[in-house]
Amino acid sequence: MADADDKFVVMGLAGSLRRGSMNRGLLLAAQEVAPDGVRVEIADIASLPHYNTDLDGDAAPDVVKAFCAQMRRSHALLIATPEYNHSIPGVLKNALDWAGSSRCKPSPPLRANPVAVLGAAPGKSGTIRAQMALKTVLLACKCHIMMTHDTYYQNAAPAFSDDGRVIDPQVKKEMREILTGLRRWGDVVRSMK
Ligand SMILES: Cc1cc2nc3c(=O)[nH]c(=O)nc-3n(C[C@H](O)[C@H](O)[C@H](O)COP(=O)(O)O)c2cc1C
Known part of the structure; x- marks a missing residue:
């Protein structure tokens, strides 16, 4: 599947808002090394208001509707x-x-999405517990989690510049491999529908 300019569009979400975030840096690296036919669009989650059922569905703020529309346009x-x-x-x-x-009509934009999960931490956790928690949420939302590329960056700071850019070529190579895998996983998920 591809969009109007024939690209497989991957929506990137970073769980950190801070300047110099390593996790945002991983998405920027993915954007930089994306294989032919794949485009990574990084979502703005900072401007979303706190979730409130009273505002959900038709009453959702424009910023939420735009976020959901971006996810619907994406393929993974x-x-x-x-x-x-x-x-x-x-x-x-x-x-x-x-x-x-x-309450998102006609269906939640997250549902049935192919998703790849990764994370970087300055310490030895490598985000493994966070990724388990994230996968629990994604399963609740009926996502199709890509299980082929376990990616936990432990003691990760040396792989990044002070402004959060990936400087380690091996990490960039792995970002490219993840995107290649995600495109393939997207095709598998689509064939199951
Ligand atoms: C509130 C808070 C809680 C944290 N808890 C953990 C934790 O449980 N395990 C861990 O490895 N790092 C923890 N950290 C450190 C984060 O891994 C670190 O801030 C990391 O740089 C965040 O990623 P970023 O570079 O994308 O911002 C915590 C940091 C904050 C601010």
């Missing part, structure tokens, strides 16, 4: 998350709660 998701207190940051959970809501 790439989520890079840090680990906060052994789980995912609230800002990421908030975005997923909007996109996974059954």
